Structure formats: C-alpha cells, structure tokens
Amino acid sequence: MSEHYEVLARKYRPHNFNELVGQSHTIRTLVNALDNNHLHHGFLFTGTRGVGKTTIARIFAKSVNCETGVSSNPCGKCETCLEIDLGQSVDLIELDAASHTGVDNMREILENAQYTPTKNLYKIYLIDEVHMLSKSSFNALLKTLEEPPKHIKFLLATTDPKKLPITILSRCLQFNLNKLTHNEILEHLKFIMNSEKLEFEDKALSKIADFGNGSMRDALSLLDQSISYGNGSVKDKDITEMLGLVNHSDIAKLALLVIEKKAKEALLLIRDLAHRGENLSTTLKDLTSLFHKISTAQMIVDEKQISPEIIDLANKISAQDLQLFYQIAINGQKDMQHSPSEQTGLEMTILRMIAFHPDQENTEKKNLKPSHSDKTALKKNKDNSINSDYLDKTNNKDVELDVIKAPDIKSQDDWEKVIVELGFEGAAKMLVKNTLFNSLVDSTLKLTLNNEFMNLLTKNTKNSIEKTLRSFYSDLTLFIESGETNGSTLSQKESTKLETERKITEEQFLGDDGLKELEETFNTKVDTKSIKSLKETKNV
Known part of the structure; x- marks a missing residue:
C-alpha cells in the first residue's frame, strides 16, 4: 500500500473510451462522431450516479482538444490531455450546478463564452447535475445554446432529465447511460484487485458488485472500505461482517422452514437472528433473492450452473408456491418500515407465507365421512343452493357425499358463496377471491381474473381449483380469462x-x-x- 493512498475510483478512472466499462451504445456514437469530425455543440448525458457521465464528458474533452488532433483516441500524454486528467485545463470549465444555481453565476460564466479558448481548439463547458439550475439560469443557458460560438461545446450531465426544460433537451444530443450489470462491475473489481496484487475471494467481490446496484463508483467506494477492513484482502467472511449480512446458511434454513410449513422453528430462527444483532430487513431481501434463484433453477435445464443447495430447494417447492412466496416477500419489504419493529415485520411476513401455503391433503380428499359438525355444514351448503345429497347407508353408520351435478351458479353472489363454502386454500384461495363470475353453461364455469393476479394463474393453481370444485361437483370444467374486475370481486x-x-x-x-x-x-x-x-x- 502506498504512503499517499489514492482512492480506487480516482486511480482507475478511465482515460480513454477503450478503458470504459459498459455503455457501448454511447461510446459507439461518440467514437464515430469524433473520428468523422461531425460534432454537435451540445451533449446531454443522463443516468444514475456512478455510471460514467462525467468520465465520458472528460474523455470527450480530451478527444476534441488533444494536441495530436480531433479523434476518438486522445494520446493521453500531451500537455492538454494531462491538464484535463488533473483538472487543471483552463479551457475545460467544470460547473457543479447544485452549488451554482443562481442566474448571476450562470451569466458570469456564459459571458466569457464569446471569447476564444486560451490555448485549445474548443472551450468546453461541463455542467454536472444540470437539472439543479434555476429557471432564470436555464433561460441564460438557453440563449447561448441557441446560437453558440463555433469554439464552444456544452457537455451537460444529470441524474434527473425529467426536470430539464424541453427547450434545453431539444437542443442537445441525448445519451442515456444504463446501470452497469453485475458481471461488468465484478470483472472490473477483479481487474483492480489483480492490478493491486491484493488477495480476494470471488464470492466477496460478487457481494460488493451486488451492493453497487449498477454504480461503479459505489462499488469502488465499497471496495476501498473492504480492503481497509480486511487489512489488504477482501474475504467473504469480512464482507458479511462489514455489511451486516446474514449468513447464507441461515437464509437457506429459513427458506426450508417456510417450504415445510414449520412456523414455530421459523420464528425461533428469526428471534435468534435478532438476538445476534443481524439486520432483519437485509434478511428479508436475501430471502427474496433466494426465491428468485430457486425459481430460475426450476426453469434452467443445465444443472451445472446451479448449486446443489438451490437444486434441492427447487425440488421441494412448486412453481406456484414459489411465486406466491416471492410476492409476499416483496410486499413484506414495503411493509417493513411501517412495522413496530424489524423483527415483527419479518415474523409477520414469514407467517403470511406459511398461512397461504396450499395444503394439498385437504384438496385431494374425494370420499368424505363427515362428523356430526360436518353434516351440519353440508346441510348449510345445501340450503345455500349448492346441490349435494347424502346417501345414508348401513343404518346411518357410514355416510358418503354423493355428487349429483354441477352447482347452479347464476350470479357473482352465488359464486362468492361457493368460494366461502368450499374453503379454497393458498394460492388457489387468493386467485378465486379475485375472480368474477361470467357464466356456467354445460358444466363449463367461466371466470374473469383481475389482471393484477395473472401471475398466480399457473397450471398447478388451476388444477388445484378444479380439484376442489370437483370434490363436490363432478364433470365441472373451469375456464379463466384476464380482465378488469372494477372492484367487484370478493377480495x-x-x-x-x-x-x-x-x-x-x-x-x-x-x-x-x-x-x-x-x-x-x-x-x-x-x-x-x-x-x-x-x-x-x-x-x-
């Protein structure tokens, strides 16, 4: 480690287009424009923080002012290139709009635009976070943008282009920079660690790439912190401790307990995590991520790409349950901030998953031998126009439910009675409660499902609903289509x-x-x- 340490984001800032990570669509356009000397006077770079907006702008400034001539490959060695890299070029005026919002500042800067560059071919104005300018400042900028001197280039950068006036947008070439992918960030982190000759674990760098969330600068800042925490190395154990992450084995164990409907054990595990001081909001996010990985595993044929642990979990849960768990986990993250505590929020989310888990044993029973209370309930069903009969056999000792015909459902009210009486469970229950009755003709029941719940309409869910209906009513065919329900479903x-x-x-x-x-x-x-x-x- 050097005596005067330079942060990685600055030390490894790209100095030419070849060193840039990602943004190939933007680079291609700029390279072609520079090589053919077809240069617009105004460029707008948009995108979230840390994706390369100002870096691209500075490389562009070097490209047009390099002493070897205008091209997409500045030499990086001439006096002009070195001055721009060091932030000392008199012809590159960098302005942070967040701290220079007033019109007086903008007018003072733009008044100098009429003068030719001090030593370079172009005078370049790089305005960062341009959306922060005041209305008057935008008007002053617009006047110069409309009729710019030939020696002026405007490079504007913003994280919020929606706040820019249309008059500004229409006078600039716009480049929307994407978030960097996980792999793009990960490979760059590996390159830096190898260049620095520092020890690292791939899993640790992968976690840093995840936390970067598409921002290279955020990932590099976290890498700096990780190197200090690990005293020159980046290990998975250190990253887990530093970021307050929950051990993956605990997340996998929690997922298994949910799948196996072991509510008591799940609550004990959550309380143990809370006692250890783990971040329970992160726990829920990690569990959501694990459900995503399991779902992906169920769709991928090549098992070589998937860990045995994920394959094992994927074989223990149906696709419909997995989608339900994922949706509940997402909603649980939204509700976490309103919960009395993180522990309460996580516990309620896990209990909700288990409560909605379909109990296949109940739906598979076809021949019933009701108790006295069951007889009373079934008599109630009959009173509610659900056509069922009991055949009393062997001196009333054994009673079987004998299905005679499909239910006579004529309205939404009739359908809602059926939903309540038949006791659907899990995803099937959530689905039917969000349907509208259309028709029942020739034993074909047609329903309209609320568009928002189409993700629940899987083959398994439909089979589960049909099985529950047929356990009471034979020869019933179910047809479900998506549509607007206009607030009329039971749910x-x-x-x-x-x-x-x-x-x-x-x-x-x-x-x-x-x-x-x-x-x-x-x-x-x-x-x-x-x-x-x-x-x-x-x-x-």
Whole structure:
C-alpha cells in the first residue's frame, strides 16, 4: 500500500473510451462522431450516479482538444490531455450546478463564452447535475445554446432529465447511460484487485458488485472500505461482517422452514437472528433473492450452473408456491418500515407465507365421512343452493357425499358463496377471491381474473381449483380469462369494507376534542397511518 493512498475510483478512472466499462451504445456514437469530425455543440448525458457521465464528458474533452488532433483516441500524454486528467485545463470549465444555481453565476460564466479558448481548439463547458439550475439560469443557458460560438461545446450531465426544460433537451444530443450489470462491475473489481496484487475471494467481490446496484463508483467506494477492513484482502467472511449480512446458511434454513410449513422453528430462527444483532430487513431481501434463484433453477435445464443447495430447494417447492412466496416477500419489504419493529415485520411476513401455503391433503380428499359438525355444514351448503345429497347407508353408520351435478351458479353472489363454502386454500384461495363470475353453461364455469393476479394463474393453481370444485361437483370444467374486475370481486369488496371501517375509525379518532387540544398544545399532528381500531390491534 502506498504512503499517499489514492482512492480506487480516482486511480482507475478511465482515460480513454477503450478503458470504459459498459455503455457501448454511447461510446459507439461518440467514437464515430469524433473520428468523422461531425460534432454537435451540445451533449446531454443522463443516468444514475456512478455510471460514467462525467468520465465520458472528460474523455470527450480530451478527444476534441488533444494536441495530436480531433479523434476518438486522445494520446493521453500531451500537455492538454494531462491538464484535463488533473483538472487543471483552463479551457475545460467544470460547473457543479447544485452549488451554482443562481442566474448571476450562470451569466458570469456564459459571458466569457464569446471569447476564444486560451490555448485549445474548443472551450468546453461541463455542467454536472444540470437539472439543479434555476429557471432564470436555464433561460441564460438557453440563449447561448441557441446560437453558440463555433469554439464552444456544452457537455451537460444529470441524474434527473425529467426536470430539464424541453427547450434545453431539444437542443442537445441525448445519451442515456444504463446501470452497469453485475458481471461488468465484478470483472472490473477483479481487474483492480489483480492490478493491486491484493488477495480476494470471488464470492466477496460478487457481494460488493451486488451492493453497487449498477454504480461503479459505489462499488469502488465499497471496495476501498473492504480492503481497509480486511487489512489488504477482501474475504467473504469480512464482507458479511462489514455489511451486516446474514449468513447464507441461515437464509437457506429459513427458506426450508417456510417450504415445510414449520412456523414455530421459523420464528425461533428469526428471534435468534435478532438476538445476534443481524439486520432483519437485509434478511428479508436475501430471502427474496433466494426465491428468485430457486425459481430460475426450476426453469434452467443445465444443472451445472446451479448449486446443489438451490437444486434441492427447487425440488421441494412448486412453481406456484414459489411465486406466491416471492410476492409476499416483496410486499413484506414495503411493509417493513411501517412495522413496530424489524423483527415483527419479518415474523409477520414469514407467517403470511406459511398461512397461504396450499395444503394439498385437504384438496385431494374425494370420499368424505363427515362428523356430526360436518353434516351440519353440508346441510348449510345445501340450503345455500349448492346441490349435494347424502346417501345414508348401513343404518346411518357410514355416510358418503354423493355428487349429483354441477352447482347452479347464476350470479357473482352465488359464486362468492361457493368460494366461502368450499374453503379454497393458498394460492388457489387468493386467485378465486379475485375472480368474477361470467357464466356456467354445460358444466363449463367461466371466470374473469383481475389482471393484477395473472401471475398466480399457473397450471398447478388451476388444477388445484378444479380439484376442489370437483370434490363436490363432478364433470365441472373451469375456464379463466384476464380482465378488469372494477372492484367487484370478493377480495376487492373485502378491501373496500376494511378501508371504509378504517376511515370511520380515523374520523372518529381525529374528531376527538381531547386529541385536538393535544395537537394544539404540542403544535403537532397525529400520524394517521398509526391509527388502528381495537379489532386491528387484536389481530396484530
């Protein structure tokens, strides 16, 4: 390690287009324009942080002002190239719009635009975070953009192009820079570690690439931190400790407990993780990622690309359950910030997964021998126009359910009664509650499924629904199509009812005179999201 350490993001900043990682579409356009000397006066580079906006702009500045001539391959050795690399070029004016939003600053800078470059071919204005300029500053910039001197080039960079006036956008060539892929970041990290002759583990660099989230600068900053933490090496164990990650074996164990419906053991594991001080929000994200990997494994034929652990989990769970778990995990991440604690949020998410897990044993029973309570329930079914009969055999000792014909469902209300009475479970339950009755003709039941739940309509889910229906009604064929349900499904009605009750509770609470007095005394307002009815509190 050198005595005067230079951060990796600066030390390994690309100095020419060949060294750039990713952004091939942008590089190709710029290279062709430079090599053919077909240069526009205004360029706009957009994209998230750390993807190369200002780096590309500086390489472009070298390309047009290199003392060897305009080309896509600046020499990097002449005085001009060296000055630009060091940030000392008098003809490259770099402006951070976030700290120079005022119109006076912009006018002062642009007034000098009329003067020719001090020593180079072009005077270049590089304005970073240009969307932060004030309206007056944009107007001043627009005037120069409309009729720029021939010796001026504008290079604008922004993370939020939607905030730019259309008048500015229309006068610039736009280049949208993509987030870098995981592999692009990973390979560059390996290159740097090898160049620095430092020890590393591939798994550790892969985690850093993940946390970079498409930003090379973020990944390099984290790599700097990792090298210091590991005293010159980057190991998986150190990365896990430094980032507060949960051990992968714990995540895999939690996934297995969910798949096997072991709620008690799952809660004990979560409480152990909490006791160890693990980040439970990260735990849920890692579990979501694992579900994605398992789902991918189920679709990939070549098992050489997949770890044995993932293959084992993939063989223990159906595709429909996996999709359900993934959706619940995603929603759980959104709800985490509103939970009383991270532990509560994770526990409720895991319990929700287990509660919605289909119990195949119940749906596979065809011949039933009801108890006294079952007889009462089935009699209730009959009273609700569900056509079933009992054949009393051998002096009423053994009773079997004998299905006579398909249900006489004529309306949405009839269909909702069937949903409640038949007791669908798991993904099948969620699906049927989001359907509308269309018709029942010649034993073919046609339903419309809410568009938002089409991902649940798998072959296994449909078979599960048909099996449950046929266990009571023979020869029934199910046909489901997607469409708009306009708030008329059983699920939507239940949600509307709950929302109405919540609003009534909120209005009653906020209308309390004592509460109003407290708000006035402490000059504050109640967080309406925290208002719950006694019923909701008990459910939690």
